[in-house]
Amino acid sequence: xSGATLLKESGPKEVFCGLTxxxxxxxxxxxxxxxxxxxxxxAHLIQSAAGVMIFAEPRFGTAILEERDLAGLADAHxxxxxxxxxxxxxxxxxxxxxxxxxxxxxxxxxxLSRVAENLNIELKGQVTVLNxxxxxxxxxxxxxxxxALKALIPLMxxxxxxxxxxxxxxxxxxxxxxxxxxxxxxxxxVESFPPRQSTELPSIGPETKVLxxxxxxxxxxxxxxxxxxxxxxxxxxxxxxxxxxxxxAAANSFGIDKSIVDSILNPLISRAKQALAPHVEKxxxxxxxxxxxxxxEIPLARFLSNECGMEIVxxxxxxxxxxxxxxxxxxxxxxxxxxxxxxxEKQLDRVRDSxxxxxxxxxxxxxxxxxxxxxxxxxxxxVFSPIHGIDQASDLAELFSRPLRRHDILKPKTLTSN
Amino acid sequence: xxxxxxxxxxxxxxGAMRIATSMKKLHYVLHAPQGDTYADxxxxxxxxxxxxxxxxxxxxxxxxxxxDTAELVKGxxxxxxxxxxxxxLLVGESxxxxxxxxxxxxxxxxxxFDIPIVSLELPAYSKKENWGxxxxxxxxxxTLLKDQSNESKHTWQEEKRRPRVNLLGPTLLGFxxxxxxxxxxxxxxxxxxxxxxxxxxxxxxxxxMRIPNADVNVCLYPEIAESTCIWLERNLNIPFTTTVPLxxxxxxxxxxxxxxxxxxxxxxSVNESNNSKLTWYSNSVDSNYLTGKRVFIFGDGTHALAAAxxxxxxxxxxxxxxxxxxxxxxxxxxxxxxxxxxxxxxTNDYLEVEDAIKETSPELVLxxxxxxxxxxxxxxxxxxxxxxxxxxxxxxxxxxxxxWEGANVIFDDWVHPLMMGLEEHLIGMFKHDxxxxxxxxxxxxxxxxxxxxxxxxxxxxxxxxxxxxTSNNPIWxxxxxxxxxxxxxxxxxxxxxxxxxxxxQAGCREINEETLYDAKAHYKA
Numbered sequence: 001x002s003g004a005t006l007l008k009e010s011g012p013k014e015v016f017c018g019l020t021x022x023x024x025x026x027x028x029x030x031x032x033x034x035x036x037x038x039x040x041x042x043a044h045l046i047q048s049a050a051g052v053m054i055f056a057e058p059r060f061g062t063a064i065l066e067e068r069d070l071a072g073l074a075d076a077h078x079x080x081x082x083x084x085x086x087x088x089x090x091x092x093x094x095x096x097x098x099x100x101x102x103x104x105x106x107x108x109x110x111x112l113s114r115v116a117e118n119l120n121i122e123l124k125g126q127v128t129v130l131n132x133x134x135x136x137x138x139x140x141x142x143x144x145x146x147x148a149l150k151a152l153i154p155l156m157x158x159x160x161x162x163x164x165x166x167x168x169x170x171x172x173x174x175x176x177x178x179x180x181x182x183x184x185x186x187x188x189x190v191e192s193f194p195p196r197q198s199t200e201l202p203s204i205g206p207e208t209k210v211l212x213x214x215x216x217x218x219x220x221x222x223x224x225x226x227x228x229x230x231x232x233x234x235x236x237x238x239x240x241x242x243x244x245x246x247x248x249a250a251a252n253s254f255g256i257d258k259s260i261v262d263s264i265l266n267p268l269i270s271r272a273k274q275a276l277a278p279h280v281e282k283x284x285x286x287x288x289x290x291x292x293x294x295x296x297e298i299p300l301a302r303f304l305s306n307e308c309g310m311e312i313v314x315x316x317x318x319x320x321x322x323x324x325x326x327x328x329x330x331x332x333x334x335x336x337x338x339x340x341x342x343x344x345e346k347q348l349d350r351v352r353d354s355x356x357x358x359x360x361x362x363x364x365x366x367x368x369x370x371x372x373x374x375x376x377x378x379x380x381x382x383v384f385s386p387i388h389g390i391d392q393a394s395d396l397a398e399l400f401s402r403p404l405r406r407h408d409i410l411k412p413k414t415l416t417s418n
Numbered sequence: 419x420x421x422x423x424x425x426x427x428x429x430x431x432x433g434a435m436r437i438a439t440s441m442k443k444l445h446y447v448l449h450a451p452q453g454d455t456y457a458d459x460x461x462x463x464x465x466x467x468x469x470x471x472x473x474x475x476x477x478x479x480x481x482x483x484x485x486d487t488a489e490l491v492k493g494x495x496x497x498x499x500x501x502x503x504x505x506x507l508l509v510g511e512s513x514x515x516x517x518x519x520x521x522x523x524x525x526x527x528x529x530x531f532d533i534p535i536v537s538l539e540l541p542a543y544s545k546k547e548n549w550g551x552x553x554x555x556x557x558x559x560x561t562l563l564k565d566q567s568n569e570s571k572h573t574w575q576e577e578k579r580r581p582r583v584n585l586l587g588p589t590l591l592g593f594x595x596x597x598x599x600x601x602x603x604x605x606x607x608x609x610x611x612x613x614x615x616x617x618x619x620x621x622x623x624x625x626x627m628r629i630p631n632a633d634v635n636v637c638l639y640p641e642i643a644e645s646t647c648i649w650l651e652r653n654l655n656i657p658f659t660t661t662v663p664l665x666x667x668x669x670x671x672x673x674x675x676x677x678x679x680x681x682x683x684x685x686x687s688v689n690e691s692n693n694s695k696l697t698w699y700s701n702s703v704d705s706n707y708l709t710g711k712r713v714f715i716f717g718d719g720t721h722a723l724a725a726a727x728x729x730x731x732x733x734x735x736x737x738x739x740x741x742x743x744x745x746x747x748x749x750x751x752x753x754x755x756x757x758x759x760x761x762x763x764x765t766n767d768y769l770e771v772e773d774a775i776k777e778t779s780p781e782l783v784l785x786x787x788x789x790x791x792x793x794x795x796x797x798x799x800x801x802x803x804x805x806x807x808x809x810x811x812x813x814x815x816x817x818x819x820x821x822w823e824g825a826n827v828i829f830d831d832w833v834h835p836l837m838m839g840l841e842e843h844l845i846g847m848f849k850h851d852x853x854x855x856x857x858x859x860x861x862x863x864x865x866x867x868x869x870x871x872x873x874x875x876x877x878x879x880x881x882x883x884x885x886x887x888t889s890n891n892p893i894w895x896x897x898x899x900x901x902x903x904x905x906x907x908x909x910x911x912x913x914x915x916x917x918x919x920x921x922x923q924a925g926c927r928e929i930n931e932e933t934l935y936d937a938k939a940h941y942k943a
Contacts (some may be wrong), residue, residue: 017453035870039513039542044428045456061423067543068515070458079419087421103451103514106480137480137514204828343472345501346602364458364470371468 001208003334006320011343014362015293015318016049016380018139018147019102023050023287024383025148025194026059028169031095033058034148034200035087036134037080037110038102039161049363049380057135059094061087065104077118084119084129094127096198098148101133126200128155140318142216142295142383145169149220152201153227156193159203163189165229166252167221168214171386172196178389179238181247184264187254192349204229213388215328216295218321235327235389238296239303240272243390245327267392276307277395282404284309286357289350292316292342293362293379298328300382301362305333308397313354316347358403375403424768424788426743426806430540430550431512432457437554437642438508439471440589442559442622447495449487449522450512452477464809465590474498476515476522482516491522492529499531506558506623507531510538534623536561537622542775548641548718548744551589555618556646562626567654574633574680581680582612584632586647586658587639588619593721593805595619597818598638602663605821607671609685618642630654634679637663638820640720641744641769664724665828666694667731694822696829700733711836714739714780716771716789717804718765719747721819723754725784725803730758738778739763741771743786768792779912782836787811797911799835892921898929916941 019042022034036042043062050058054307063083069076080099097119099112112131119129132147133139139147149167164187166178179190191202208229215236225231233247235242244265251261288310290297291345297317304310312333320340322329329338339347344365351359351374359369359376366376377400387396426555431448439445439461448454455475461467476494478487499507509526523537536557540550566854574581585602587593596619603613629635629650635658637647647658657679663672670688676682691697699705714737715725719742729735740755741763742748748764755762763774772792775783783793783800787808793800802811803819817831818824894902905913913934920937921929 011477011497011758012475013452014455014458014475015452016456017451020455020456040425040427040429040546041431041454041513043422044432046454047424048456048460058423062425064420064422064425065543066420067541070543076419083419083421103453104486104517107483107514107517135480136451137478138453138484302920345497360781362459364455367462367466367468374698 004329004332004336004338005063007337009012009341009343009346012345013318013342014241014291014344014364015342016141016362017045017103017136018134018140018144019046019100019136019142020049020380021148021383022046022060022136025145026334028194028196029096029198030059030310031093031197031315032059032088033094033096033099034098035064035084036060036100036102037105038062038065038066038100038111039104041145042083042104043104053299070108077115080110080115081119084115086248087121088123088127097127097129097133099129099149100144100148101131101135103135103137106133106137109268109278132156133409140295141293141379142178142214143218143318146217146219148332149209149217152194152198153204153220153223156201157203157406159205161189161203161205162204162207162254163191163209164203164254165204165208165210166190167210167212167224168217169194169383170213170388171384174386174388174392177391178245178247181264181268181389183245184252185251185254185256185261187250206230209253210252211246212324214295215299215324218324221324233327235302235331236296236299238299238387238393238396239307240269240276240390241331242299242303242328243388243393244269247390256283265390272390272393275394276397279394279401280308282401283397286404287311287313287354288400289313289354289356289359290315291347291351291359291361291365291379291404292318292339293360294382295319296379296382298325298332298338299359301336302328302331303393303396304400305336306331306393307393308400310400313356314339314347314350316342318342345396357407360402377403381407420766422766423566423792426766426768426786426788427547428457428460429513429542430547430553431510431538431542431544432460433547433550433552434508434510434540434550434554435461435471435473436547436591437558437618438473439467440618440620441558442620444472444507444508444623445498445502445506446471446473446508447476447491447498447522447526448473448476448510448512449491449515449520451514452479454512454514460591464807466811467590472502472504473858474502475511478515487518488520488525492521493531495522495526499533506534506536506562508536508538508554508558510540510554511912513542516542534561549746551642552645555587555642556649558618558623559626559646560649562623562656563629563650566627566630566654568630568653571630571655579845580610580612581634581682582614582632583634583636583676583680584615584617584629584656585613585636585638586617587637587641587643588616589639589642590612590619590643591805592639593718593803593807593811594817594819595639597816598820598824600816601818601821601823602636602638605663605669605673606676609677609688611676611680629657632656634658634676641718641747660764661719662724663686664721664824665728665732666691666696666822666825668724668727669694669821669825696732696825697756705734705833708833708836709734709738711782712738712780713782713784714775714777714778714789715742715803716743716783716785718742718786719744719751721804723747723751726754726758728825728845729784729832732825733832735782735830738780739774741765741774762824772796779915781909782832784832800833801835803831832844889923892918892926892929892933895928896931897931898934901931901934913938 059385117130130151132151181188206228208227212230232249234246237243237246259299301315302311305312315338369376382401448486486915526535588599635647637643637658650656659675661672661675663669673688722742739756742751752762768788786804787806790800817827917937
């Protein structure tokens, strides 16, 4: 590893829990339903995180535990059975039902895997019932996706075909674009996980080479490896460099000639750099502070410092998987400070002390920082926006240059904190 | 176990956060796992507040559960007190912490701080947000005032000063509370009545200590302040008003009640209805089209009750549905609905509300953020009158709901989603002109154009699907459909349903042109 300083911090945190990843997973797999088994708080959390975006009847809900459910466990299992059957009666289009564990369901030890098992026997394959935990005592924000994908792996059929498997939720347009580039390179058999329909799971075997698109898939990567797949080591496809290295790593692994790869990627690279230029001008020399939230902080910092010339004050990350992040950390400037975990008050003190030009943070912290005159960018936007790939590098940069441009446009600065 | 897709109220500790964040110089240590911090965004995003809620979360994790979570709690409490130096400390727990029974309140009390500590016990598995807010406010007031005596209290007449009242109940994330407080302060000023303390919104613990200096408590939001008002009346002899000044009539009644409780003479101006423009606007000839408009009302208890009164008495609407999600208010909402010939809809389930809206096919929905979604799906105009709300319901402009100005705002907010009078007639008269295509709503940018066509089509298909699905449903003939299409789109769905009902009753298998007119005559008769 390079000289980046790795520190740990503990204390009060300000991070979404894994339940929140439902808000993009349900859009990816429209035939799936996510039923949180939890409290009123869980229901309120998901609607607060997703409420502004969703108008149709959502493909997620909460089975809210009540006083009498806490009394006895058998009762809770029966109740859950009843709730699931009601739900399936009303939503016959559901093909996969995820029972999502929460803090309270974990603390009172409702065995969701057993409930899922029983339901699968009863439903006889009409609906597949799976379970995973998105609880805040176990998971942070994007880790929920890791849990959901891991739960799907046992259902993946076996295959001896040589193939490239892209793992992690991407925007459809980005996914199509990346697959078409791989095809141009000569990698024809490219599949995605999660798929666009929960029932169309890709097959897997010893000839499957896995390219992670998202950095938060620790458990999923391990399970895929256990299934015989090979994980291709690479930085993540954010920015021109990251995306290029990522594609090259796949090409290497498929034994594709470097000259072919270069001839296809070089025009894309030079076009992307051109598109990046105006944003680099805006971002260069500006100080950036990343608070922990999405797990994308390290690749983002790498892109924004190496390609956009930003000065990184601190990279916060909810947790650090050194194996998956090794390639990323190696690319970081040596003086970078990575802080794993959080003490939100102390971290905000450091934000104020360093007076950064831009802070990447969660939704709860953004306006208070704006009111202090510090421009911000929501972390959650990164998991919803099409930002992966060489062609998207300038769009990614624009997400960060826009708040700075806005900061310049708005005059006079008369903000007062209320 | 209750299955929910959207929920009207958060858990009770969110109510506690609303009180804590509304107040000053107070800090709340909340024993809660990571993830519960989402609550901050309700304040910083929905309400666009520029500061974080004064809440320290213990954010315990699974690995802490094996060890000593009590020590973890104490560490956070100490740190929070050192850092924020509050005048009063609230200590409580969220749903998960309640299960592990660390009793953070007792822990805090044993730590030897020299500030009042309010320990909150908010049962997360049986109670909800408004209850939590009410209980928290009550516990704060009781803790701070329990040693005050009610002796040596003089009336304003004896002390030869202007009467003083407290305004109790306004909170953050309440519906337009900040503007309501300003409006009521202004109103009372006009009648020579001073405001002593506003709480919880903007009050510090020191302000709470001044509550006994008032002659009367004004209970502005019963959901939050009623239990506190009852306690203050019992223990400190401060009477309180029960009328909520929402609408012209209620504002008049409120002023009368307040004057009576204060033993002041009621000035003539109280009875003048021209204190608000609502009365004249409602009487103006243009408003004729509002006559008997069918309106469906759902929200918190206070706003739903007020809306029903304003709708019937002040705008001439016909209330076709009335309900609330606050079970605590059901006792008041039920008789109000009965007086309108309705059965109150008391439910947490927004789909049940949507079904009731569909069933009654109103011309306007007055509801919450959930009903805004439902109404949009059904292609019915909607105005939001109550929490839960969206960032767009926290407007930049001054827009109270209470008092005279509040009534003006209500007139505008409720009537804007409808078509203006003359225009509605014109659509009826000129509906065959090509400019008046379906979905045309003249000035209503948000309803006109392509989007509306889609909505209307959506509604139409759903309805016709409904009718084909059920076997005993009559079939529309070509002529019947053609005649139906001549009926203005905003009542077409209702006419379709009425006609089908009529045909079923009359035993018609087919609906033709004549059946349509038969049905029309039947329902008019």
